[in-house]
Amino acid sequence: MSRIALITGATSGIGRATAEIFAGSGIDLILCGRRKEKLDEVARVLSSQVRVTTLIFDVRDKGAVTAMIGSLPDEWKNIDILVNNAGNAHGMGSLDEGETDDWDAMIDGNVKGLLYVSKVVIPLLLERGTGHIVNISSIAGKQTYANGAVYCASKAAVEVITEGMRLELTQHGIKVTNIAPGAVETEFSLVRFKGDESRAEKVYQGFDPLQAADIADAILYAVNAPDRVTIADITILAGAQSAATVIHRK
Ligand code: NDP
Ligand code: 8X3
Numbered sequence: 001m002s003r004i005a006l007i008t009g010a011t012s013g014i015g016r017a018t019a020e021i022f023a024g025s026g027i028d029l030i031l032c033g034r035r036k037e038k039l040d041e042v043a044r045v046l047s048s049q050v051r052v053t054t055l056i057f058d059v060r061d062k063g064a065v066t067a068m069i070g071s072l073p074d075e076w077k078n079i080d081i082l083v084n085n086a087g088n089a090h091g092m093g094s095l096d097e098g099e100t101d102d103w104d105a106m107i108d109g110n111v112k113g114l115l116y117v118s119k120v121v122i123p124l125l126l127e128r129g130t131g132h133i134v135n136i137s138s139i140a141g142k143q144t145y146a147n148g149a150v151y152c153a154s155k156a157a158v159e160v161i162t163e164g165m166r167l168e169l170t171q172h173g174i175k176v177t178n179i180a181p182g183a184v185e186t187e188f189s190l191v192r193f194k195g196d197e198s199r200a201e202k203v204y205q206g207f208d209p210l211q212a213a214d215i216a217d218a219i220l221y222a223v224n225a226p227d228r229v230t231i232a233d234i235t236i237l238a239g240a241q242s243a244a245t246v247i248h249r250k
Contacts, residue, residue: 002026002027002028002050002051003027003028003080003081004027004028004029004030004076004078004079004080004081005018005022005027005028005029005030005079005080005081005082005083005223006030006032006069006079006081006082006083006117006121007019007022007029007030007031007032007083007085008032008033008059008083008084008085008086008113008114008117009032009033009085009086009087010029010031010032010033010039010042010085011031011033011034011035011038011039011042012033012038012186012187013184013186013187013188013212014085014136014181014184014186014212014215014216015033015083015085015086016042016212017211017212017213017215017216018083018085018212018215018216018219018220019031019042019046020046020213020216021213021216021217021219021220022050022081022216022220023046023049023050023052024049025220025224026049026050027050027080027081028050028051028052029043029046029050029051029052029053030052030053030054030055030072030076030079031043031052031053031054031055032054032055032056032057032059032068032086032117033054033056033086034056034057034058036054036056039054039056040054053072053076055068055069055071055072056068058113059086059109059113059114059116059117060105060108060109060112060113060116062112062116065113065116065117065120066116066120069117069120069121070120077124078124078128079121079124079125079131080130080131080132081131081132081133081134081223082117082118082121082125082131082132082133082134083134083136083219084114084117084118084133084134084135084136084158085134085136086109086113086114086117087106087109087110087113087114087136087154087158088105088106088109088110088188088191088192089106089148089151089188089191089192090102090105090106090151090191090192090194091192091193091194092147092148092192092193093147094146094147095149095150098147098150102150103150106150106151106154107150107153107154110151110154110155110157110158111154111157111158111161114135114158114161115161118133118161118165121133122165122169122174125169125172125174126169126172126174129172129173130173130174131173131174131175132174132175132176132177132222132223133162133165133169133174133175133176133177134176134177134179134219134222134223135158135161135162135165135176135177135178135179136158136179136181136215137155137156137158137159137162137178137179137180138151138152138155138158138180138181139180139181139182139235139237139243139244140152140155140244141154141155141156141157141158141159141180142156142159142180142235142244143243143244143245144156145244145245151192155180158178159178159180162176162177162178162233163178166230166232170230175225175230175231176230176232177219177222177223177230177231177232177233177234178232178233178234179215179218179219179222179233179234179236180233180234180235180236181210181215181235181236182210182235182236182237182238182241182244183203183204183209183210183237183238183241183247184209184210184211184212184214184215185204185209185210185211185212186212189201189203189204205249206247206249206250207238207239207240207241207247207248207249207250208238208239208240209238210236210237210238214236215236218234218236221234222234
């Protein structure tokens with residue numbers, strides 16, 4: 001019987017690539033995001049391979065998270081895999097000059113949003129005594145950099161929450177994996193720099209950045225590991241990257 005995965009942030013980047021590689025492996029998909037047109041497009045393409053349904057909600061909206069996941073028909077509630085991927089950086093700035101709205105967006109989305117989604121999905125996994133949660137943190141959760149402290153804190157929180165989940169859920173047959181990517185060329189920098197394309201492009205210039213599919217490969221590896229194996233934590237850096245902010249550019 002095919003597995004069902006719920007992926008947050010499936011409209012672009014790592015979430016979309018994960019949906020694509022899961023579809024190629026016959027995993028049915030519950031795709032989540034805010035941008036309906038993009039979500040519909042991903043669903044349209046992948047529905048020739050697997051069963052696909054979509055949920056439009058903002059992970060920061062506690063009520064919407066509960067209502068939308070709660071509205072799934074019973075057969076879609078048999079979730080095997082939750083990929084907590086939705087998130088972004090918003091702005092780059094020092095702690096004295098950073099925008100508090102940006103801080104709210106990062107803490108509310110990357111941390112509280114992940115918690116809200118997990119709180120609704122975990123009982124569904126517990127009921128069936130099986131499942132796998134994959135949380136997307138970041139190298140930024142392991143190594144703090146100047147002008148990124150709030151984003152880094154949000155991703156450090158994801159790492160800590162992941163450990164807590166593993167401690168609580170392993171005994172119930174639920175695996176928990178942390179994936180910590182380095183520099184991946186997605187819409188991430190465009191969002192961080194609020195649509196400034198030239199600034200976003202510079203992030204990936206002079207080296208060969210990770211692609212979303214590289215991260216999706218690792219996620220698939222983790223969820224396909226045999227029962228006796230828990231992939232606890234994978235850090236993936238670009239080939240030219242030796243630390244969060246150390247990238248060897250040509
Ligand atoms: P993208 O900007 O391409 O994708 C972000 C995804 O998250 C989109 O699908 C977006 O969908 C969704 N999203 C963002 N905020 C919300 C929200 N409040 N509610 C619902 N969905 C939301 O970036 P990436 O693919 O790179 O990012 C995916 C994850 O990977 C993030 O958690 C990011 O922090 C992490 N990461 C990224 C790295 C990189 O270098 N790119 C490195 C390390 C980690 P929509 O706008 O349609 O809602
Ligand atoms: C995204 C990677 O190093 O730009 O999490 O913060 S980084």
